[in-house]
Amino acid sequence: MKSNKETVQKNSSSGRPVDAFDRRILGELVRNARQTYAEIGTKVGLSAPAVHDRVKRMIASGTISSTNAAIDPMAVGKPFLAFVHVDASGWGKSERMMKLRDFPEVEELHSVTGDCCVILKVRTANADAMERFLAQVYALPGVRATRSYVVLTTYLDRPVQAEVTETWPDVPLPVG
Secondary structure (H helix, E strand, C coil), rough: CCEEEEEEEHHHHCCCCHHHHHHHHHHHHHCCCCCCCHHHHHHHCCCCCHHHHHHHHHHHHHHCCCCCCCCCCCCCCCEEEEEEEECCCCCCCHHHHHHHHCCCEEEEEECCCCCCEEEEEECCCCCCHHHHHHHHHHCCCCEEEEEECCCCCCCCCCCCCCCCCCCCCCCCCCCC
């Protein structure tokens, strides 16, 4: 099995792998993308120009694909979050399934293996709005069923992290 390091190197179009400084810079940008290069440099042990050069390289290579605003769902009237599993005839990535991208309620759309074809992350104003959204899903040709998992509490919601766990803690297996 390839290590994450090998995968990162392979996917880097610049030919230069993501190193430990890059990972620390990425971690700082994820925590707060509005920091200055000087602030990031102080935290990671590089000069502001060195941080700037590395960020430019990671943007050019596609390692940094965009800078996004984190929006409070309550502030925009969309506190109701659910993960919707969609069963459809045929494979999940079809032209009709891709129409789900047009709905602003859909935050994520994944083709998956397992007991469904597609998993959606959907955010709406309330249960009634979710029901109206699901009616649109059922109107798509080939949709056989959906299963919705409504989120009660979110304990962790974060973007992709640059850090990699090098050593996992020993967890004793239960006896018996």
